Amino acid sequence: MTSFYEQAGAARLAALSLATLTRAEKDAALLAMAGLLECSEALVLAANAEDVSRGRAGGLDDALIDRLALTPARVQAMAQGLRDLARLDDPVGEVVRGWTLANGVRIQQVRVPIGVIGIIYEARPNVTADAAGICLKAGNAALLRGSSTALESNKAIVEILQAALLSAGVPEAGVQLVEGGHEVTDEMMRARGLVDLLIPRGGASLIQAVVTGSQVPVIETGTGNCHLFIDQSADVAMALTIAVNAKAQRPSVCNALETVLVERTIAAGVVPRLVDAMTQAGVRVHGDAAAMALDSRIDEAADWDDEHLSLDLRVAVVDGLDAAMAFIRAHGSGHSETIVTNDLARANRFTAGVDAACVLVNASSRFVDGGQFGFGAEIGISTQKMHARGPMALPEMTTTKYVVSGDGQVRE
């Protein structure tokens, strides 16, 4: 097996070529990847069946098996994702801004690829094709560190993608699978100068381990302990509709709602209606003492900091806008925070004062998503403040350089 350092060296060389590919060349490679994935469907499914049976034998639970398992439709979706990427604008070469100095020196800030991006991810093998495609379209080489549970699937997918790259005249080392034990993840995290950026995609413990342990810059994604505050001026029916959608439309994702905060002056009327609506949607409601006193169907919330990622919701009664904002400051993860209100001043105070990647007024947090935002692709939702914050798409997978042009000017 090739060592990680050999792989990273090959990725750096490949990145040099990828950085100056034209859009047409990158799109041709993406279409070749999509085509070869489709006609190699049987190969991918056979490799995936090995992973699934090994997973079952090893005692993986049904939810993990479901995330691991590929079907013809899922392979088709991977191919379609690559074709969709080919239709998106190339972020590389965009002139972000430009101006001319008094002495005639011209300055342009131009979008360029980042270089080598490492993705560390868990069971879902479709991330392999997604991440490879997004990195390629933005001119970056990808080092894909998938989970050992999906090893055979990932190997098959990467082999197919590499063959497609070769057929399109693009260096195959632009997309590589990084294999090996946990020590390889450690090598990736220490690879300053070889790897430009690490993106962990997966559960909170994976993300925390990478974020605190890496010497390579990291983009933190994914943890969403999201709140919705029902202000005393809110249209309560609207608030309940938004809360049910944000909680139950897809509870396993990071932009799903975890906690509803109800202003005390309206709590007696609102909390029982909230429990009615949630119960009807199959959601179990937990709460603080004040909420429990208003509705006996609410049991005590054990923790206010975790994501449920399930059909569970917490409800707390708060004294007003400032108390709601303090609650969010204490427990939020900086992902998506919502107010439902008809009071303009309060809406403005909430959006200005809450420190999160996304703040929402009278809309469901389920809209916080690269696809919903119209980005056409998404590599994750950043909850950090540096480089990118919120849904990340192709431009967030680039950096910029300044191109300074003169006619011999020197500094006085």
Place this chain on the structure above:
Amino acid sequence: MTSFYEQAGAARLAALSLATLTRAEKDAALLAMAGLLECSEALVLAANAEDVSRGRAGGLDDALIDRLALTPARVQAMAQGLRDLARLDDPVGEVVRGWTLANGVRIQQVRVPIGVIGIIYEARPNVTADAAGICLKAGNAALLRGSSTALESNKAIVEILQAALLSAGVPEAGVQLVEGGHEVTDEMMRARGLVDLLIPRGGASLIQAVVTGSQVPVIETGTGNCHLFIDQSADVAMALTIAVNAKAQRPSVCNALETVLVERTIAAGVVPRLVDAMTQAGVRVHGDAAAMALDSRIDEAADWDDEHLSLDLRVAVVDGLDAAMAFIRAHGSGHSETIVTNDLARANRFTAGVDAACVLVNASSRFVDGGQFGFGAEIGISTQKMHARGPMALPEMTTTKYVVSGDGQVRE
């Protein structure tokens, strides 16, 4: 003495207030800081005299004493710097982009402060006022970790700045000096969640220690091993003028030139003229064997990776554009790289292919500077790819948030 964690907690609270100050409030605070600094000049100079005499007794060399020593003119310059900041546009609240989804949900990406920024810097006490002012104007709280050699100066300056903040109704914990031994720097680097960003300003070893040791996101600044390639099509007189300016106009800074690469086909004519011009400017020339063979005044270069930061220059003979780009890849620090050429295709290949914060064509790398770029302020020059690259000014001291507004929309 207050512990670092108490200081950081106070900074977080202050940052909450700073984030929603209006431009007028921030500018009033900056002008108050400038005014109080000026009328407290005697206080600052007395404190500085203590540092200088302690420094001399401790054996600091003349260059360090010069960086440490304040004069009435330098105190005046600090005050003027704060006044200049008050005239710059407020980056906070800028709507970077905005759009409306098909369902009527409105999305705006808005610039907001980062929060708490730690600056770790070396001897020059003027950084204290500069960094505090830039952080404040961008709505951030500043934790200033100055050098122990400048402790009395920094204490005096921060006391004055805090008194000015109080007089302007701004929380004084928005600007704090962090005192203590090396363990405090370690605490800053582990303070994830308390500190949002660390910026080291100083020598290469300080920067490397912070960049590799910090769990808090860091912006890497400053190291510039800058090259200039004289292409065979270059106007040689222009090349020499640019090279002398880039090397000698101010050799101690990061955008100064360190190495000239000369294309082999023109080297016999160019190298002696280069040595003439450099010698006349007081620059010592070191080189590779090929350069030494062309001019006996060149001695052997010991190292190709260091910044001289002095009137020393290296020269190497290379086989052409690709060799020059490979040389820069091997030895450059990703700061500023220059080509002098009259060949358009080669200029384009150089600017596209060289991976650096700034690439220059026919202009001096001394222009790579926030002031020269017209930014009006600079906190350093980033040589990293994440968040900010190149000269960093007020917008780079912010992040963004998405504000999503609807009328009750939910996701289908």
